[in-house]
Amino acid sequence: MATRTEIINVRLPLLDENHWFTLTVENGVWVGVDPQSQQIYSSSHQSVDGWRPNANLAVELLDAEGKVMLPGLVDSHMHLDKAFSLNRVGNESGTLQEAVRNYAAKVASFSKEEIRTRIRKAALQSISFGTTSIRTHLDFHVRMGREIALRTLEAALEVKEEFSQYLTLQLFPMIPPAPLTAPEIDLIEEALRMGVDGIGGAPHLSPDPKPSINLIFRLAEKYDRLVDIHTDESDNPEKKTVAIIADVTRQFGYQGRVTVDHLCSLASMPDDEAWGLIEAMRAAELSSITLPAANLYLQGRADHFPVRRGITRVKEIRAAGIPIATASDNIQDPFHPFGRADLLQIALITAYGAHMGSACDIRNLLGMVTEVPAQILGLTEYGITVGNPAKFVLFDAHTPEEIFSDLPERRWVYGGGHWMRIAAPPAHWEVTELTTAWNDVRR
Ligand SMILES: [Zn+2]
Incomplete structure (x- = not known):
């Protein structure tokens, strides 16, 4: 060498x-x-x-x-544990709902070894395309018992350790919606003590997201962890979970430590309502991530023409001064059947989906897979700089x-x-x- x-x-x-x-x-x-x-x-x-x-x-x-x-490129939102599971779990309708349902039905059958193999393969493939930092969300099925809940996390921790020289790998277990029992919350706290970097979830999927959001923040505060939430991944313009997240962020004094992902409903609602939410995001110092490949695929499935495209208001969010990155999300699994862990491909899809093609847009897109997500991950020593x-x-x-x-x-x-x-x-x-x-x- x-x-x-x-x-x-x-x-x-x-x-x-x-x-x-x-x-x-x-x-x-x-x-x-x-x-x-x-x-x-x-x-x-x-x-x-x-x-x-x-x-x-x-x-x-x-x-x-x-x-x-x-x-080195920064993939700020992946699901390494699910990657390449399409051969085990299908999705005939192409909807988020069927993906969630079918995957949950198979979770208990995935061995730790199988999950680790998928994580390693996705990580290696990411590295081969130029990615050197990844934030991955991880399934965390506390309602299925301790062994099943922890096997994904243990597999991810092993890969994180194995690749530590080459890859910064952040782990964010996804907390199921509240209410949770005391033993289930104990299990989450055990995970937080095992060395995860932050805490996530998808509270917009439950009819009353507030208790889930409060639980995420309460645990994040207790263990001094970052928060990164799947937010309003829906065509329904009434989905405004991001407003609650912005409020709770300010209540907990968590400004600058919270990321909201997807934000599809923002693209479905009238401008004045969307701008109100974007202003709330800015005031709470939220960061954001668009996942254009998965959302162009999953959203708008119930529409007749004109069909909504699902991708959030990328340029408006950016113009408001809110950090917005673009990332892979799911790769070859029931949530998204394509993808290869290549952020250039994702940047190009973002360019199409968000109408970004000017000279300035193209440079912004390069920032959306490098410096912006590096800031979201809180990476120190990032960039081509002496030292x-x-x-x-x-x-x-x-x-x-x-x-x-x-x-x-x-x-x-x-x-x-x-x-x-x-x-x-x-x-x-x-x-x-x-x-x-x-x-x-x-x-
Ligand atoms: Zn995701």
């Missing part, structure tokens, strides 16, 4: 589009981020095209030839526009002091052994 890597002629659109950069990594940490006055021509640097690492060399000198680099851990993805594209039009398959991904992908995707990113995957990359 090289202890020093220098890359010349890199484009960093999030930092400065007027210069190319020379970047230097030593022992997995950025030690140089230097703008160039012009393109550098160097016979000692090797083009990244066609380059393979040499384990015997301590220094790597590479030429990116003007390719675009982003800091930070070097985590990045270099694309075979020369402008942000090219990234969106080409969705380049050739990417170079680095993190934890290792190259994790070099140009082509690893031939077996579904392999179960991470080390095998890395070796395969280097072959």
